[in-house]
Amino acid sequence: MNAINTIPVTVLTGYLGSGKTTLLNRILTEDHGKRYAVIVNEFGDVGIDNDLVVDADEEVFEMNNGCICCTVRGDLIRIIDSLLKRRNRFDAILVETTGLADPAPVAQTFFVDEDVRSKTTLDAIVTVVDARHLLGEIEKAHEAQEQLAFADIILINKIDLVSEQELAKVEARIRRINPTAVLSRSERCQVPLDQVIGRNAFDLDRVLELEPDFLEHFHDHEHDDHVTSFSLTSNEPLLPERFFPWIQSVAQHFGIDMLRMKGIIAFEADDDRYVMQGVHMLLEGNHQRPWKPEEARLTRIVFIGRDLPRDIIENGFRKCIAGEEGRLG
Known part of the structure; x- marks a missing residue:
C-alpha cells in the first residue's frame, strides 16, 4: 500500500x-x-x-x-x-x-x-x-x-x-x-x-503481515461510554456486490461518528484477503494477499465510534453474507 x-x-x-x-x-x-x-x-x-x-x-x-x-x-x-x-x-x-x-x-x-x-x-x-x-x-x-x-x-x-x-x-x-x-x-x-x-x-496491510490474527480475538466492548468499540464476524464469505454498497452506506450515514474501522474481509469466489479501514467517511481497501491454506477464511471488522447503532450496522452486515436472504435496508 x-x-x-x-x-x-x-x-x-x-x-x-x-x-x-x-x-x-x-x-x-x-x-x-x-x-x-x-x-x-x-x-x-x-x-x-x-x-x-x-x-x-x-x-x-x-x-x-x-x-x-x-x-x-x-x-x-x-x-x-x-x-x-x-x-x-x-x-x-x-x-x-x-x-x-x-x-x-x-x-x-x-x-x-x-x-x-x-x-x-x-x-x-x-x-x-x-x-x-x-x-x-x-x-x-x-x-x-x-x-x-x-x-x-x-x-x-x-x-x-x-x-x-x-x-x-x-x-x-x-x-x-x-x-x-x-x-x-x-x-x-x-x-x-x-x-x-x-x-x-x-498501514493495516503491514500490521496483518506481522500479526495475521491482529483482528481475530477482540471482543465487543459495550458500555455506556461516549466512545465504544464492537466487532462483527462471519465464517461464511461475503458478497462484494452487497458489501461495498453497505459499507459505503455506513460511512455515509454514520461517518461523523465512525472514528475508526478496520477489517479483513473474505469474499465469495475470491482467493485473496481484502483489507479495509476507514476514518470517518473516508474508506480505503485493497486485496492484500492470498489466503493461506491453513487460515480460516473469517471476516472480522472492528468499529470504533461515538454511539454507533450496532444493531443497524450488524443487520446490514448480515445481509452481505452469501446465502443470506433479504435486501440492504
Missing part, C-alpha cells in the same frame, strides 16, 4: 498536559540521524507551542486556525505542499495537534489530496495520555476518548505517578475504547523512539 520514496508522517496527539510537546522535543533532540519537519497546530489566535519546541534545525510551521478540522485541512495541505518542494532537507514530517483536536481530519488529509497522497505515507497516529489524570479526564472530555479511538500507538505517560493497580485500570479503560492500538508505558516520554516513529502502524 505504501509507495517507495514517500515521506513518512507521524501525527502526535493527546489531551492537554499529556506530554505531547515533551515527546516531540525528545524526537527532535535524540541522536537518531533523522531530520524532521514539524507542523504544530494551536488552539486559539495566539500560538505558544511553537515557542515550547526546542531550538533545532527542523522546520517548524505553526497553524493558528484553531483545532485541525475540515477548514484547516486546506492549510495543512498547503504547508505539506510547500514542504515537499524542499523534501531533500528532511526525512520525515511530524504533526503535533492541539490537545483539543480530533485527529481524524489530519489522517484524512493524507488520503483525500492526491498530490499529498502520492508523496507521503501516514506512518502512525500516536496518542500520549497522562496515566494519573486520564480516568478523570476521559469522563468529562470527549476529545480524550476520540484521541484514543483514532490511535495506532498509545503512549501511557507519567506512569511514575500511579501505582501498578491504577495503571492496570488505565490500560483496561483504554482497551474498552480502542482494542487494536499498541500500548507503551513511559516516564517523561522516555521510550525507545522506534516504538513510536517509523512503525508504519497506520
Whole structure:
C-alpha cells in the first residue's frame, strides 16, 4: 500500500498536559540521524507551542486556525505542499495537534489530496495520555476518548505517578475504547523512539503481515461510554456486490461518528484477503494477499465510534453474507 520514496508522517496527539510537546522535543533532540519537519497546530489566535519546541534545525510551521478540522485541512495541505518542494532537507514530517483536536481530519488529509497522497505515507497516529489524570479526564472530555479511538500507538505517560493497580485500570479503560492500538508505558516520554516513529502502524496491510490474527480475538466492548468499540464476524464469505454498497452506506450515514474501522474481509469466489479501514467517511481497501491454506477464511471488522447503532450496522452486515436472504435496508 505504501509507495517507495514517500515521506513518512507521524501525527502526535493527546489531551492537554499529556506530554505531547515533551515527546516531540525528545524526537527532535535524540541522536537518531533523522531530520524532521514539524507542523504544530494551536488552539486559539495566539500560538505558544511553537515557542515550547526546542531550538533545532527542523522546520517548524505553526497553524493558528484553531483545532485541525475540515477548514484547516486546506492549510495543512498547503504547508505539506510547500514542504515537499524542499523534501531533500528532511526525512520525515511530524504533526503535533492541539490537545483539543480530533485527529481524524489530519489522517484524512493524507488520503483525500492526491498530490499529498502520492508523496507521503501516514506512518502512525500516536496518542500520549497522562496515566494519573486520564480516568478523570476521559469522563468529562470527549476529545480524550476520540484521541484514543483514532490511535495506532498509545503512549501511557507519567506512569511514575500511579501505582501498578491504577495503571492496570488505565490500560483496561483504554482497551474498552480502542482494542487494536499498541500500548507503551513511559516516564517523561522516555521510550525507545522506534516504538513510536517509523512503525508504519497506520498501514493495516503491514500490521496483518506481522500479526495475521491482529483482528481475530477482540471482543465487543459495550458500555455506556461516549466512545465504544464492537466487532462483527462471519465464517461464511461475503458478497462484494452487497458489501461495498453497505459499507459505503455506513460511512455515509454514520461517518461523523465512525472514528475508526478496520477489517479483513473474505469474499465469495475470491482467493485473496481484502483489507479495509476507514476514518470517518473516508474508506480505503485493497486485496492484500492470498489466503493461506491453513487460515480460516473469517471476516472480522472492528468499529470504533461515538454511539454507533450496532444493531443497524450488524443487520446490514448480515445481509452481505452469501446465502443470506433479504435486501440492504
